[in-house]
Amino acid sequence: MTEVTTANVNMSGKEIRICHMYPDLLNLYGDRGNVLSLIRRAELRGISVKLVPISIGDEFDPKDYDIVFLGGGQDAEQNMIRKDFVEVKGPKVKEAIEDGVVFLCICGGYQMLGKYYQEHDGTKIECLGAIDVYTVGEDVRYIQDTVYEADFLKDEGGTGDVSASQGSDVNACRLYGFENHSGRTYLGDSVKPMAKVIEGAGNNGKDGYEGAIYHNVYCTYSHGSFLPKNPRMTDHLLRLALKRRYGEEFELSPLDMSGEEFAREALLKYKEKGNTAP
Amino acid sequence: MASLRYHFAIFCAKGTKFALNLMGRGATTLPGKVAAKIDPKILAKLCKDRDCLTITGTNGKTTTTHMITDIFRNCGYEVVTNVSGANLLSGVTTSMIFGLKNMKKAEKEGRKVICVLETDEAAFGKIACQIMPKVSVVTNLFRDQLDRFGELSHTRELIAKGLDSCEAEILLNSDDSLVSELYKGREARTSFYGFSERAMRENNEKYPGKSGLLPASSDAEYCTGCKEKYTYTARSFGHLGAFACGKCGKKRVAPRFFVEYDLARNPANEGYEMTLCDAGAGRSESDATTEDTVTTRKVVKLPIPGTHNMYNAMAAVSACVRMGEKMGDTKNLSFDQAAAALEHVEAAFGRMEKIAIGSKKICVMLVKNPVGLDRALSLVAGAEDADGIYMLLNSNIADGKDVSWIWDVDFESKTFPKKVYVSGDRYGDMMLRILYSGVARERIDAQPMEVCAELLDRAISTTADGKCLYILPNYTSMLALRSILVKRYHLKDFWK
Numbered sequence: 001m002t003e004v005t006t007a008n009v010n011m012s013g014k015e016i017r018i019c020h021m022y023p024d025l026l027n028l029y030g031d032r033g034n035v036l037s038l039i040r041r042a043e044l045r046g047i048s049v050k051l052v053p054i055s056i057g058d059e060f061d062p063k064d065y066d067i068v069f070l071g072g073g074q075d076a077e078q079n080m081i082r083k084d085f086v087e088v089k090g091p092k093v094k095e096a097i098e099d100g101v102v103f104l105c106i107c108g109g110y111q112m113l114g115k116y117y118q119e120h121d122g123t124k125i126e127c128l129g130a131i132d133v134y135t136v137g138e139d140v141r142y143i144q145d146t147v148y149e150a151d152f153l154k155d156e157g158g159t160g161d162v163s164a165s166q167g168s169d170v171n172a173c174r175l176y177g178f179e180n181h182s183g184r185t186y187l188g189d190s191v192k193p194m195a196k197v198i199e200g201a202g203n204n205g206k207d208g209y210e211g212a213i214y215h216n217v218y219c220t221y222s223h224g225s226f227l228p229k230n231p232r233m234t235d236h237l238l239r240l241a242l243k244r245r246y247g248e249e250f251e252l253s254p255l256d257m258s259g260e261e262f263a264r265e266a267l268l269k270y271k272e273k274g275n276t277a278p
Numbered sequence: 279m280a281s282l283r284y285h286f287a288i289f290c291a292k293g294t295k296f297a298l299n300l301m302g303r304g305a306t307t308l309p310g311k312v313a314a315k316i317d318p319k320i321l322a323k324l325c326k327d328r329d330c331l332t333i334t335g336t337n338g339k340t341t342t343t344h345m346i347t348d349i350f351r352n353c354g355y356e357v358v359t360n361v362s363g364a365n366l367l368s369g370v371t372t373s374m375i376f377g378l379k380n381m382k383k384a385e386k387e388g389r390k391v392i393c394v395l396e397t398d399e400a401a402f403g404k405i406a407c408q409i410m411p412k413v414s415v416v417t418n419l420f421r422d423q424l425d426r427f428g429e430l431s432h433t434r435e436l437i438a439k440g441l442d443s444c445e446a447e448i449l450l451n452s453d454d455s456l457v458s459e460l461y462k463g464r465e466a467r468t469s470f471y472g473f474s475e476r477a478m479r480e481n482n483e484k485y486p487g488k489s490g491l492l493p494a495s496s497d498a499e500y501c502t503g504c505k506e507k508y509t510y511t512a513r514s515f516g517h518l519g520a521f522a523c524g525k526c527g528k529k530r531v532a533p534r535f536f537v538e539y540d541l542a543r544n545p546a547n548e549g550y551e552m553t554l555c556d557a558g559a560g561r562s563e564s565d566a567t568t569e570d571t572v573t574t575r576k577v578v579k580l581p582i583p584g585t586h587n588m589y590n591a592m593a594a595v596s597a598c599v600r601m602g603e604k605m606g607d608t609k610n611l612s613f614d615q616a617a618a619a620l621e622h623v624e625a626a627f628g629r630m631e632k633i634a635i636g637s638k639k640i641c642v643m644l645v646k647n648p649v650g651l652d653r654a655l656s657l658v659a660g661a662e663d664a665d666g667i668y669m670l671l672n673s674n675i676a677d678g679k680d681v682s683w684i685w686d687v688d689f690e691s692k693t694f695p696k697k698v699y700v701s702g703d704r705y706g707d708m709m710l711r712i713l714y715s716g717v718a719r720e721r722i723d724a725q726p727m728e729v730c731a732e733l734l735d736r737a738i739s740t741t742a743d744g745k746c747l748y749i750l751p752n753y754t755s756m757l758a759l760r761s762i763l764v765k766r767y768h769l770k771d772f773w774k
Contacts, residue, residue: 020492024507027495030685035492036714051492056507074429080505143679178680225685228710259713262724266706269726273703 011046014250016241019065020053021109022073022081029180031071031106033225037234038067045253047242056081060089062096066241072107072223085112086128094130102241103217106226110212110219111135111183131214132188141182145271146200146222148175148210156232174198176229176267177222185221187212194220199271216240229267231260287317291375306364310371321367322408324374328381330393330409331601332446334402334437335417335457337650338590339365341582341630342417343396345594345623350392352619353598353610356384359394362626366401370409390607397440399433406440412604414446415597417589419456420516420649421497421686430456430497447600451589452533453478453518455498455508461531470533471596473588474555474563475520477538478512485541490690494652501528515585515656516649532562535596537588538575545588546660550580552588554595554620556613559603574613581623582630583661586653595620628756632746635738635767639663639746644756646677648686651750655692658748664695665745668737669712670730670755671702677753681707689715695748699737700724702755727755731762 020035039049054060073081085093097103103113111117114133117125153173175195184204187193193203194211202210203221211220218237220226227234239252291309298305313320333343340362347359358377360369374393381391397405399419406414416437419430438460441448448464451457452472461468498517500507506525513519522529538553539545545552556574557566566573580588595616602611625631628644645651658664673681681704694717700708701724709724725733734749741747751759763769 023492024496024499027686029680030495030682032492032495033682033685033711033714036685036690039491040714076429076431080500145679178682180680223680223682225682228685228714229707259710259719263706263710266704266709266724266726270703270706 014047014242014246015050016042016047016238016245017050017052017064017066019060019068020051021060021068021070022055022085023053024055025077025081026071026073026109028072028074028107029178029223030225031223034071034104034106034227035069037225037227037231038069038238041231041234041255042238044255056084060092062092062099062101065096065101066245067102067104067237068093068096070103070105070109070112072109078108078112082112082125086126090128093128097130097215097217100216100244102237102244104227104237105217105219106223107181107221110221111185113217113219114185117183131212131217131219132190133185133212133219135183135185137183139182141180142201142205143180144178144200145267146177146179146202146210147198148177148195148200148202149173149198150175150195150233153232153236156236171264172232174264175222175226175233176224176264177220177226178224179221180223181221185212190214194218216244229260229263231257283317284320284323287313287320288375288378290316291372295376305372306361307366307368307372309375310373311368313375314367314371319408321371321374321405322410324371324378325393325409328391328393329601329605330395330411331413331415331597332395332397332402332406332409332411333415333417333593333597334397334399334440335415335451336399336420336422336433336647338417338586338593339396340626341587342415342590342593342597343394344626344629345581345590345620346597347394348623349594349598349616349619350394352622353615354389355610356380356389356391357394358391360396362396362628365396365398367405370395370397370405392601400436403436403439403443406446407443410444411446413449413597413601414441414444415449415593416451416457416460417593418451418454418518419497420647421495421683422647431502434460447604449593449596449600451518451593452531453514453520455517455521455530456502458531459502469535469596469600470531470562471535471592472530472533472537473514474536474538475512475530475532477540478514478519481539481541482512488691490688492688492690494648494688495686501526503528515653518589532564534558534562535592535599536563537592539588544660545580545585546583546657547662548583550583551577552580553577554592554617556596556599576614576617578617579621581621582625584630584653584657587630591620627760633763633769637743638738638741640738640749641746642749642751642756642759644753645750646752648683651684651687654748654750655687655689658695658750659693661746661748663744663746664748665741666697666699666737666747667695668699668701668734668747668749669708670700670727670749670751670759671704671708672727672752672755673704674754677755684708684711694721696721697737697740698722699733701727701730701733702751703727727758730755730758731766734759734762735766
């Protein structure tokens with residue numbers, strides 16, 4: 001597939017390399033917006049982006065990337081990539097994870113990093129087993145707008161023009177998404193949940209948590225797209241990746257997020273209004 | 279007695295319509311629903327011994343239906359058709375019941391009657407056996423509210439079921455790998471329409487499109503049979519083009535009906551000229567060379583702008599020709615006549631109709647799914663009269679609760695007009711999508727749905743004289759917009 005370098009601006013002399021895994025097959029529910037977000041907020045800071053889409057049969061070398069993105073797909077498409085992902089790229093993906101490469105995995109991508117996916121009839125589908133989670137499929141599908149609270153975003157508020165009223169810790173920690181999954185994911189001891197559920201079902205509808213964090217791997221059920229509405233999350237991933245590449249002294253410069261805040265406030269208004277129209 | 283049941287069902291349908299109209303409401307589906315409750319076979323009875331034609335697929339149904347209807351009318355037929363969107367059992371039945379009077383009158387006068395029915399792609403499997411169409415068109419399969427309708431392969435299975443429950447001549451889009459697969463096992467009664475492969479290839483070479491940062495999320499990159507990635511010798515848009523699978527050998531079938539075109543001019547503008555071709559029964563594009571005397575060619579003006587409407591136009595003309603062949607009326611429905619009649623087709627509300635408001639124009643394009651939005655944005659980018667764009671996004675149940683699909687569309691490669699207006703319940707989501715495509719925040723005027731009428735006033739007033747404001751609503755925001763246009767701009771409501 002074609003590699004894209006967006007080096008139209010490179011004021012910082014810094015570069016970030018993003019691997020977009022299986023964009024031709026795992027491309028559900030607007031997940032590509034996450035990649036657009038990473039690119040946008042890097043480029044606006046003068047950091048050039050090298051974006052490499054890789055698919056079935058393409059080589060994956062952990063040394064080549066700072067951030068890896070893995071979205072969700074339809075069942076047929078997920079079945080198509082499973083062998084390539086688990087058996088061919090699998091060992092290198094695990095190596096990358098243990099080595100601290102930043103990962104963002106959504107829905108099907110999240111499930112596939114786990115140990116297995118158990119279908120309704122009890123059949124266990126082996127997954128990569130890179131993180132200590134497993135998923136059980138159930139009949140009822142969770143489809144709804146979601147709100148989560150992630151503590152690690154508390155310090156992520158210092159990036160510019162957040163209006164005073166919305167610049168509170170609560171707002172900074174809030175994550176907005178849209179979930180659409182019938183799988184229930186359960187976390188093992190070596191994995192932390194990504195956030196607390198405020199609205200929605202989250203991982204399994206029972207324990208009140210959403211997503212998973214392991215090393216620099218961030219997993220969530222949020223489509224929506226997830227990152228555009230959550231610029232602090234975007235910045236968090238960029239910072240992790242850039243510090244890993246350029247050293248702890250690297251500072252991510254502040255960046256306006258008033259457009260994103262406007263969208264978040266609009267979403268809040270929509271939710272307050274309630275939505276019962278046919 | 280069956281006939282008593284039938285007459286009672288019709289009587290109740292009429293009563294329902296009367297009551298709804300008294301309440302000032304349109305009656306496009308409920309009467310048929312009532313009738314089908316009383317007589318579950320009512321649609322079969324209404325369609326029996328009549329010449330019916332169905333149109334299904336995810337995109338372009340309404341426009342193709344509308345074009346076919348106009349062509350038949352221009353060729354002297356009495357046509358019964360369903361109102362846009364009323365394309366389930368209830369809507370089709372309603373249209374047939376209230377078309378009875380005209381059908382009977384025409385039949386008495388010796389005029390030919392034809393029923394042109396748009397059918398929902400998921401409902402087609404169930405209702406085709408009642409309609410028993412003579413010709414059935416499948417336009418395309420693109421992703422459309424996956425959370426509601428499931429995966430595309432499932433939709434295709436439903437269509438296949440419908441095709442197998444009737445004996446219709448099948449007309450398929452040759453350039454859509456998902457649709458053309460319906461050919462298998464139904465070869466003898468299938469013909470194809472599409473873009474000329476050579477024209478696609480030459481246009482690809484001469485006018486390579488602007489590519490975005492990331493390709494749009496695609497629906498059919500891989501062969502459904504052997505999971506091998508398709509290679510393309512030419513493409514039009516989305517996954518449409520001349521595809522081939524290197525493993526199993528499956529590839530685009532050369533169509534009998536095809537469009538030759540040149541993108542030196544942009545089809546987004548009025549009066550765009552293209553050449554419609556018919557290689558003749560049993561022949562295809564690959565038999566047709568320019569010197570070929572058998573192939574009929576006709577230069578026509580595209581009646582409704584947009585590259586996608588070139589497909590719809592070709593589908594419509596082909597469907598009329600196939601219907602003429604099937605009914606033995608090749609005199610009134612020759613290729614030349616159908617193609618000539620196409621030029622007189624007029625756009626409908628929400629489907630590219632341009633409406634004059636004082637010295638300005640507005641043009642409403644309903645967008646419901648990623649490829650529809652992609653085509654609409656592409657059209658606006660290429661339209662010389664575009665001065666502003668107004669996008670409305672709601673997320674009611676009829677729209678789909680999930681608005682994430684706007685991120686599946688390649689906004690990045692599209693040029694936006696100077697002024698961008700945004701509303702709908704999800705105005706924040708749409709504003710952010712446009713912002714992230716690179717449009718400066720100051721250029722986007724985004725307002726809540728509550729003030730969408732005021733925003734419309736502002737958008738129209740800032741449109742330059744003689745220029746056009748393109749409005750792109752999704753389903754329920756279009757309904758809201760329509761009533762605003764009726765109230766504030768005194769437009770006639772279409773169902774009255």
